[in-house]
Amino acid sequence: MPVCNRHESFGTETLPPSNTDVIQGTLDMLILKTLSLQPLHGYGIARRIEQVSREVFRVNPGSLLTALKRLERAGLLASSWKQTENGRRAKYYALTPAGGRRLEHETEEWYRRSAAVGRLLGAEG
């Protein structure tokens, strides 16, 4: 299941050089983390990820919405249609208790792995 596939229409030359698609496997975790603060709609999630990562991560709507659909099916998210501040209908996503547990688990895993990777890289230097 491609979490992030590059779209040909996505002109890479217009983007800053450090800008990158969300790396494989981490998008789910980022979504869960973002939603652990407050329920958001799709664009809100994308903006939050981009802003907090200081535009390091780029999210395209196809990948994001598919990931949301998948997480919802897995029972980690719940969704509902609500009015937004400017009076339009939008689909809001919120973390379920199962989603919270998964986030905890994934975060732990992440630190464990990145620490290991960090140690390896440090040892080489």
Next chain:
Amino acid sequence: MSLWRHIRLGLRGLMHHAEVAEKIDEEVRHYLDQAEAELVASGTSPEEARRTVRLRYGDGLAAREEVGSYGWENLVVSVWTDVRLAGRRLVRDPGFSVIAVLTLGLGIGATTAIVSAVRPVLFDALPYLNANRIVVVADRSEDGTPVPVTFGTYLEVRSRSGSFDELAAYKPWQPTLTWAQDAERLEGQRVGAEYFGVLGATPFLGAGFDPEADRPGGPDLVILSHRLWALRFGSDPTIVGRTVRLDGTAFTVTGVMGPNFENATAPLATVWSLLQYEPVPASFDSREWGHHLQMFGRLKAGLGLDEAYSRIEAVAANPAPDFVRPVWASLKAGLSIRSLRESATRDARPTMLVLLGAASLLLGIACVNLTILLLARGARRQGEIAMRMALGASRSRLARYLLTESLVLAALGAGVGVIVAQPALAGLLAVSPPSLAQTDTVGLDVGALLVAVVLPTLISVIFGLGPVVVRAGRTPLRGIQSTHRGSIRGTLSARRALVVTEVAFAAVLLVGAGLLLRSTQRLFAIEPGFDATGVVVLQVSTTALGRGDDVVHRFYREALEAVRDVPGVRAAGVTSQLPLSGDVDMYGLTLHEPGRALGGDGSAYRYAVTPGYLDVMGVELMQGRHLDRRDDDAASRAAVVSESLARRLFPYDDPIGSRLQFGAAIDRPYTVVGVVEDVKQESLGAVEAEAVYVPSDQWHWADRVRWIVVQANGDTEALVPSIREAIRRVDPNQPVVRVQSMTDLVARSETQRRFVSTVLAAFAMSALLLAGVGLFGVLSGSVTERAREIGVRGALGASRTDIVALVIRNGISITGLGLVVGLGAAAAATEALSTLLFDVSRLDPLTYLGVFAILSAVALVACWVPATRAARLDPASTLRAS
């Protein structure tokens, strides 16, 4: 539960497809609008914002597609689309599709039905604990064939062989069950107390037989089958200890067998009682020394069949002083020992194997035919496939496209197969003789169905994918170019080879069917020795009548008179044994001369008859006189013998006036007063015809089961109800067991052979049809593919006759090769048929010639259409087309 959520949400996606798509659309639009609105809020002009967003995220179409395609339901949707596409394509080529589907369906259905019918007999173990340890022991006649044992032999083997945990003797028993004002004859067995122990079965209600009761004069005990208990006694749970009336005697029910108990020695038995024979060796003229028992036993654990065999042979070969044997049970020829399984399926086995072989051939032909069709189609579609690849279809996409088509084809074929299998099985069971299949235990065999479905599915997948595989490594351009050239020659010659196989298979089936048909024909051309036209027979059982012979004689006398008084009846008679009815009643003979050993003059069928029986049956008198009213109880004993017996006993003398004795009877002999023609007793094919007819009044006991044979002036069968009523008026408690026309009985006496020949004939016709279709397909394909060559020939001056001859030569060479292979294979394969053939060699030249002619004729017909089409091809237009 996450799986449940997946299913639920997926189903919603399937059912509310439009609504779900709409929601996705809205979500994506909202996303893009938000992005735009944010840019506008930060000061960009609306046009600029729209442009930037479109540049970054596209117009949302790709995103919608991506989100929409997530979830299992989308696989369903796309497969369904493929299936519909495949279905449309199959509909567009109806000739191909219909033939392929019907071919498959026929093959699958027939194979499944046959395997379902034969598997229980051929392959399944008997349903007993350690069933392989149960063996049947029989005496041997001088020519080595197994014959029933005497009780004396049973006692000797039981005490001397040391090979059995349990050994039991048994014999058939057909008691009459009476209740209220009604009577019914049952199928049952008289068995030794050890009988159920040998089978390792215990009753489901009550208990087994008490060994103490198994002696002369012991209590009358009975065990019921589950079916009889349910049918006649309303599944009464308190039946144990109650009595039922069998043959006029009160029997105490001691047990009821379970619903799953199968009685392999007599599948139809519903009631068992004890033999109650003398448990110590008895005098030679007692029933204990009659050859009328079967015996089987459970071998001791660890004792092999060979070991047991040699121990039993040793007993037979070394008489012991404690067990004196009479001359007719001397065990001189040894004893026969077989597994129960083999013994129970021996008669049916050859038939089953033939049917199984035939079904496999038919499925084989169906598969070959399918392969041919798929190859031909693949060849025709090379251009299409190449074009699709040139237009950018990936190989995997094309493979899926062709695979779906193959699977749809296979699924349709399997569907037809399942539809065909059930009625085919029902029909098979309906026409099969009861010895071949236990109707109530046979169901459709799911395993066989699976194999029969999977095999052609695999074939259709492999050969359906052929075109993609063939294309591997070729550029689409070459594929398109080669379409009208000779590149398809490869598959064409493969198809030719397949048609050769098909013709060969068909030839084998046709030869088999032909040989059996000729056997049946020969059998029914045989003179049975009687004229059965317009004769109706009724079997009446008087086993429930009181004690003593007088009541029995009186009943049959009165019944016969009552039947003769029925208006329209021309003549009627009574016999103890009826030809071709399954009755076998033979007695040892002794010429009444000094110094003759008892039973030393061979044995003959014994018929205890009333005067008039031979007349009704139209048995012709050759010499002397028929039995008549003079030969009553008081007169001196008279007998009529059959021609073959007279010839053997009195080759040079006049048989009339000579005297005969039966069995161990030492009393007054019978004087031969007449000779009649030979009558077929056991089967039309039997050679044994030595018979003696004696007046039933003079026989030294009264037979309790007899046949009344009736002939009317007009239609006898119309009189059956009044005849039945006449017998009922004499005594309502004596059941009329069987009613049949004699012609029917003759026809049914050969059911097994007739059944196999019918099935084989049906298969052979299907095979012929399929082979014809295959040949037609290949030739007509080759005409299409060689249109250019034929065009060139035409242009170079070949006449229409030349072109017709070209195609027909092609067809004949394929058929000829198939015929040579097939007739050769048939000569070897018909070995399996040899036991079913009668008076026809398995190499019967007429049959082989006939098959040759039929297949050639079909081949010519199959060639004709493509040949004339080739002849009509216009050289100019075919050349221009390429």
